[in-house]
Amino acid sequence: MPLKLDIVTPLARVYSDTIETVVLPTKDGEVGILPGHIPLITHIESGELQIIKDGKSTSIVVGDGFAQVVGDRVSVLAQRAIEEEKIDEAAAENALKRAQEALANAETLHPAEVEHNESIVRFVVAQLGVKRRGR
Numbered sequence: 763m764p765l766k767l768d769i770v771t772p773l774a775r776v777y778s779d780t781i782e783t784v785v786l787p788t789k790d791g792e793v794g795i796l797p798g799h800i801p802l803i804t805h806i807e808s809g810e811l812q813i814i815k816d817g818k819s820t821s822i823v824v825g826d827g828f829a830q831v832v833g834d835r836v837s838v839l840a841q842r843a844i845e846e847e848k849i850d851e852a853a854a855e856n857a858l859k860r861a862q863e864a865l866a867n868a869e870t871l872h873p874a875e876v877e878h879n880e881s882i883v884r885f886v887v888a889q890l891g892v893k894r895r896g897r
Contacts, residue, residue, distance in 0.1 A: 763797040767813065769822060769838040776843040777813075777822060784836055785812040786829050787888075795836055802831040806840055808884035810892050821846040821892050825885040842885050849893045858886040 767784055769777040786793045787809030793802075806827040813820045827840030861882040868876050 763834055765795065765797055765834050765836055767836045767838070769811070769824065769840065769843050771825075771840055771843050776840075776845065779815065781813050781815045782817075783814045786838070787811060787824065788829075795831055797834060799831050801833075802829070804829050806838060808842075808881065809888045811838065811843075823849065823885065823888045823892055826881055841881065844889065846892055849889045851890065851893050854886045854889045854893070857882060858890070861886065 764780045764782060765784065767777060767779060767781050768775065782797075784795045786795065786804065787807050789805045789807050793804060795802075806824055806829050808825050809823070811822045811824045813822065823844050823846070824838060824840040825842030827838060829839075830837045861879045864871065864879045865876065865883070871879070
């Protein structure tokens with residue numbers, strides 16, 4: 763029995779397909795989901811989400827969000843998500859630099875701006891880790 767995986771952000775449906783298994787990056791570590799998994803709702807943390815389909819592994823970097831497993835459906839609702847092949851390393855490095863510069867002045871920022879910039883840093887670091895892994 764295969765799983766149906768949907769990854770959705772506020773801007774788009776990033777992924778929707780039938781898969782064999784998925785590994786979710788959660789606040790408590792990685793959680794592997796196989797067919798027949800018990801129902802689950804968990805907090806997703808910025809990191810690499812790994813998908814196995816037809817014996818091949820694919821990575822999608824997700825930002826903070828939530829995942830729900832019910833029956834044979836896995837739904838991921840994330841603030842951000844990008845497929846590995848779409849990661850632009852130069853753009854990611856620029857975003858990281860801007861967020862780090864903003865955080866250097868954290869005492870003048872509203873707490874929501876600090877959290878936003880910290881979230882960007884976590885997401886971009888995860889992108890760069892996935893992109894540079896094969897080197």
